[in-house]
Amino acid sequence: MVYIVKQKIHGREYYYLRESVRKGKKVVSRTICYLGKTREEAEKKAKEVMESMKKKVSSEKESAERDLSSKPSLRKLKKLNPSIEELATFCKRRGFVYPSAEIYGGYSGFWDFGVLGAELKKNIKDCWWKFYVYGRDDIVGIDGSIITSPKVWEASGHVENFNDIFVICKKCHKANKVDAAEIGKVRCPCGGEYDFENAKKFKLMFETFVGEGGKAYLRPETAQLIFTNFKFVYGNSRLKLPCGIAQIGKAFRNEISPRDFLFRCREFEQMEIEYFIKENQSCPYEIPDVEILIYSAEAQEKGMDAERMSIRKAYKKGIIKNDWHAYWLANCFLWFKGLGANPERFRLRQHRKEELAHYSSDCWDLEYEFPFGWKELQGIADRGNYDLRRHEEFSKKDLKLFDEKDGKKFLPHVICEPSLGVERAFLVFMFDSYFSDVEKGNIVLRLHPKLAPIKAAVFPIVKKKEFEDLAEKIVNDLKKEWNVVYDRAGSIGRRYARNDEIGTPYCITIDGDSLKRNDVTIRDRDTTLQVRVKINELKEVLRRLIEEGVSLEEVGDPI
Numbered sequence: 001m002v003y004i005v006k007q008k009i010h011g012r013e014y015y016y017l018r019e020s021v022r023k024g025k026k027v028v029s030r031t032i033c034y035l036g037k038t039r040e041e042a043e044k045k046a047k048e049v050m051e052s053m054k055k056k057v058s059s060e061k062e063s064a065e066r067d068l069s070s071k072p073s074l075r076k077l078k079k080l081n082p083s084i085e086e087l088a089t090f091c092k093r094r095g096f097v098y099p100s101a102e103i104y105g106g107y108s109g110f111w112d113f114g115v116l117g118a119e120l121k122k123n124i125k126d127c128w129w130k131f132y133v134y135g136r137d138d139i140v141g142i143d144g145s146i147i148t149s150p151k152v153w154e155a156s157g158h159v160e161n162f163n164d165i166f167v168i169c170k171k172c173h174k175a176n177k178v179d180a181a182e183i184g185k186v187r188c189p190c191g192g193e194y195d196f197e198n199a200k201k202f203k204l205m206f207e208t209f210v211g212e213g214g215k216a217y218l219r220p221e222t223a224q225l226i227f228t229n230f231k232f233v234y235g236n237s238r239l240k241l242p243c244g245i246a247q248i249g250k251a252f253r254n255e256i257s258p259r260d261f262l263f264r265c266r267e268f269e270q271m272e273i274e275y276f277i278k279e280n281q282s283c284p285y286e287i288p289d290v291e292i293l294i295y296s297a298e299a300q301e302k303g304m305d306a307e308r309m310s311i312r313k314a315y316k317k318g319i320i321k322n323d324w325h326a327y328w329l330a331n332c333f334l335w336f337k338g339l340g341a342n343p344e345r346f347r348l349r350q351h352r353k354e355e356l357a358h359y360s361s362d363c364w365d366l367e368y369e370f371p372f373g374w375k376e377l378q379g380i381a382d383r384g385n386y387d388l389r390r391h392e393e394f395s396k397k398d399l400k401l402f403d404e405k406d407g408k409k410f411l412p413h414v415i416c417e418p419s420l421g422v423e424r425a426f427l428v429f430m431f432d433s434y435f436s437d438v439e440k441g442n443i444v445l446r447l448h449p450k451l452a453p454i455k456a457a458v459f460p461i462v463k464k465k466e467f468e469d470l471a472e473k474i475v476n477d478l479k480k481e482w483n484v485v486y487d488r489a490g491s492i493g494r495r496y497a498r499n500d501e502i503g504t505p506y507c508i509t510i511d512g513d514s515l516k517r518n519d520v521t522i523r524d525r526d527t528t529l530q531v532r533v534k535i536n537e538l539k540e541v542l543r544r545l546i547e548e549g550v551s552l553e554e555v556g557d558p559i
């Protein structure tokens with residue numbers, strides 16, 4: 001139920017829109033927004049707000065405006081769906097990402113992250129590490145070297161097999177990579193025919209030289225050093241199977257045709273887990289009951305659509321065959337969802353028979369709907385004990401574990417490797433947070449506060465020494481905890497717009513009352529609601545807003 005209330009503060013009247021909701025046995029009421037100073041003004045505004053709330057609820061699914069319907073907003077935000085080129089232009093203009101060495105014309109497949117991009121990337125990695133490493137007691141992290149013994153890449157099979165086949169288009173003369181199965185069957189995106197007779201194998205590993213000419217490689221994936229260090233890490237950290245080892249780091253692939261901005265680069269960063277079990281050990285964890293589009297091999301073969309279904313149910317029905325896969329697919333999806341990605345744009349796609357590696361019985365990808373189509377974010381497949389077995393063979397070292405129960409040695413199996421490219425996650429979060437302010441026309445980047453490059457911007461409302469001194473004091477204090485900036489240039493409106501556009505979730509202003517009452521206002525980027533908070537409580541309030549995800553209305557009464 002929604003109603004208007006009048007409040008008297010310092011002899012003046014203020015009107016608010018409030019709502020009471022039944023939560024279990026209790027009725028809870030909360031303020032939706034401020035309506036104005038007269039009854040007439042309040043009634044008019046209340047009507048508008050309620051209408052826009054109604055509209056948002058009904059259009060929620062199709063427009064995927066996420067939690068806008070539950071969050072009262074004083075402005076209209078519209079979800080934009082930029083092309084990958086438009087996003088790249090925005091990223092360059094606002095200092096997120098530049099083409100590498102742009103003053104020399106850039107360098108294909110390489111990108112430099114600017115001030116805001118470096119922060120966003122760092123926050124993505126921190127959130128990932130917290131979720132998968134600190135948040136669990138069965139996974140630990142390592143940091144291996146980028147260049148390592150070339151023997152590692154012989155054992156892993158990369159030296160021999162890590163190639164792409166590339167062909168030249170007879171019409172546009174561009175080089176493109178094709179799969180072995182596509183030879184003689186596919187055409188260039190321009191419509192031209194490929195010159196399959198002169199198809200060439202192309203090595204994907206970058207070569208380099210160490211010391212006096214010993215050939216080495218830049219690592220093409222972060223997985224191998226997890227395998228070579230497996231036994232040390234297992235012993236040092238007192239892990240017990242089932243358990244995993246995580247690593248975040250750079251990897252390099254000499255792609256023939258890097259494309260789609262950050263999607264396919266030659267230098268990128270991986271967040272990788274190798275998860276080990278004793279063969280046939282079942283998953284002791286409950287599979288999360290979370291819904292997603294499920295695109296089974298059968299649906300693909302029959303030309304049917306993906307079906308929305310709970311991941312737990314998909315496992316129980318035998319669509320996802322392995323309990324570990326269902327568990328990890330759900331967790332990978334929940335990581336994205338928890339950081340504000342739009343769940344409507346995700347699906348799980350099962351590999352068809354012809355896509356499966358010969359040793360694999362089932363394999364799934366977590367995919368995201370990019371402007372250039374559904375693309376893989378993470379692949380979940382069973383690697384068996386192939387890697388550890390190969391490293392045993394090549395190094396002549398025993399990598400087996402000892403089972404005290406049956407007194408036998410065994411090689412652990414990798415049941416899955418939930419690995420994710422940092423740049424791909426970067427794109428997902430940028431696309432899903434890209435909105436525009438309908439009235440003002442500027443971009444509002446609705447990044448989750450944990451991901452936002454700048455957590456808060458502090459500004460004095462007027463250019464006077466006592467205001468500026470207080471603002472500076474507050475910034476210096478908050479800077480010890482978060483990336484917080486002092487913004488004093490331009491009108492208040494311009495400063496809000498500038499911060500909305502780079503995703504700053506909270507703007508803190510120092511106004512005339514601040515000096516008298518020792519408090520400040522905090523404005524929420526998504527709703528533009530404001531609350532007053534005592535300066536000595538500001539740090540704790542921000543911590544709850546950023547780290548705990550509480551809403552602004554929960555830390556104070558909207559003004």
Ligand SMILES: [Zn+2]
Pocket residue numbers: 169170171172173174188189190191192
């Ligand atoms: Zn072509």
